[in-house]
Amino acid sequence: MTDLSLKNIQKSYGNTRVIHGIDLDIEEGEFIVFVGPSGCGKSTLLRMIAGLESITGGEMFIGGARVNDIPPSQRGIAMVFQSYALYPHMTVYDNMAFGMKIAKAPKEEIDKRVQEAAEILQLTPYLDRLPKALSGGQRQRVAIGRAIVRNPKVFLFDEPLSNLDAALRVATRIEIAKLKSSMPDTTMVYVTHDQVEAMTLADRIVVLSAGHIEQVGAPIALYEKPANLFVARFIGSPAMNIQPARIEKTGGQTVISLSGRQVAVPIPSPESLAGAPAHFGVRPEDLRVADGDDFLFEGEVHFVERLGEVTNVYVNVKDVDEPVVVKIAGVQKHARGERLRLTASAEKMHLFTKEGRSLFYI
């Protein structure tokens, strides 16, 4: 069942349009992550779902009801803010109970719900503390608890982990994943700029850029078959290597010329693209050092990053501005100035048109 539905949603501030008509259907119980660079409109979109920003154009439905003109408190949503947004003068208990008290719920009911939420989040010992007496992770759990107590149809998270330090971020991320699996019927919408959070938490990722949806799909689908150059570069770290190429032969498999070499890529292409310039893409982790004469790139090692688990080698290829990055498992001894030949399995290659659309989707 569709729980949250966005139909041609737009947002303008004066004459500046920041959201350009978003269409999106979210199923009940889905975990959706909005991801994109700063300023892409992902937080604005979330705030429009929450009702904190007005909707300039289009329609929004939550649980089948049109919510464009319904105040936030009646939309059946709960929101977790980046800065936690706890009420500093209230105890943990009162922070969580505030919404129900405002709604004049019976005392026993409030107490039951708060205790339950505190139980889930292991906050019971802290219920009578003030937020300032809690650590960052505990504060974030209170913010989540406040959302749980509201018993919402849709949970909204606005970059909830970005104020936490790295170790705590991982721990809280796992907690959010656990929380989701304990509430299978609750829809969650999560905004982040961190692709690791997006990949690990999402059922489906919505990649946004400049107020447009670039691609919607399961994390691995986005990784394996990005729809365009933006998604290809955005998902994965280090980013996918993109090099200019030319389509030589179209058909069931496409032959391209890449720095003067002919490469057969097992992606079908329409005849109209014959002779057209294109972009060839391959992920750093899909490249490997070639022994023989069958290679994609040849160049000189420019820079080496040894991270322990992997080694990133930056290789300068002739006639190309950007170095090709190759990610090799383990600690590698490659040194600056060494000549390397790189290759990749044919099924790991990507082709994009001149405009940046992936040939997987043409």
Next chain:
Amino acid sequence: MAISSTEAAPRSRPPGLGRFLFNMAIALGIMIAGIVFAVLCAVAVFTALNTVLPDIKLVQAVLVMVLGVAACFGYFWGSNRLLDLIYPPRGSRVADNINAANGIRPWLFLGPAIVILGIYLVYPVINSIFLSFHGPSGETWVGGANYAWLAKDAAFRESMRNNILWLIVVPAAATFFGLIAAALTDRIGWGNVAKSLIFMPMAISFVGASVIWKFIYDYRAEGSEQIGILNAVVTFFGGEPQAWITIPFWNNFFLMVILIWIQTGFAMVILSAALRGIPEETIEAAIIDGASPFQIFYKIKVPQIWGTIAVVWTTITILVLKVFDIVLAMTNGQWGSQVLANYMFDWMFRGLDFGRASTIALVIMAMVTPIMIWNIREARKDMK
């Protein structure tokens, strides 16, 4: 504090109290040298220029002002230089010297202020205590007679009662109206214009404000044209004109209105800044929790600025305890509107009784001090 540098001090120097006294002695020496040098230079320049410049009072006054400021700069610059000469920040003992100089420098810079505060604040307090045990001229010892008189004096009791009334009404009303004004003006387009208008009375002196309000409360005999706006309004609706400021007990409130009118602007400005400092996300969270604008105001916003409200409240309280000008200008304490400060002034300059006036002054001080201490502590807490 300067003494804290003793921890880092080398062992060859006297520790603890000895080191403190040593530092103070050096500081005092440099300070005196600095002041004497700065003053001598200023006087020398003044004398030299005076022989050349025409004998016009205005020119001399400007010269004195410029030289005064220059002498102040000269003191701070010169005393700092002198300290660096004694403990040069170079050479083999550079770390020790910097530490020692850092222990002394604050005293050099604070020194003149401490001396001036001592002369103009501490000495008068001590002298007031002394005078309160003496007769009208301050020469004969009378023991506790002034205090005994005060305890039985009806006018003093009236002043106390009125002061307490002022104390309850004015800070509460000014803070309340200030808070309302701050909350409302933050939300509207012409809020800044409204704010300026509300703040404007702050720029008027208490006496000036009293003159304005005298016109508002002005009374003309029945039948003649009322030039006071209050009486004009009353007669317009068919009421009888009143001599407002002569109505015992209630006239206190008419006088309080003036101070509320002045202080609301102050409260508004401070509270408006505090309201803007509230994290926007807590308000958004409350919106999602379903709180109405009114609930957001008193359940989310006001509790978060409670510290600032308390500081504003106590600051006005201190001001109110010293209220003088308004009462002097409006009623001079007649018709049951006397307050402590005006009563003190009466005994000092009309009764010419230094002893009784000092006793009343000490009562005012005793009332102000605890609030002052609390106020400063609270303000510091707010700044952290």
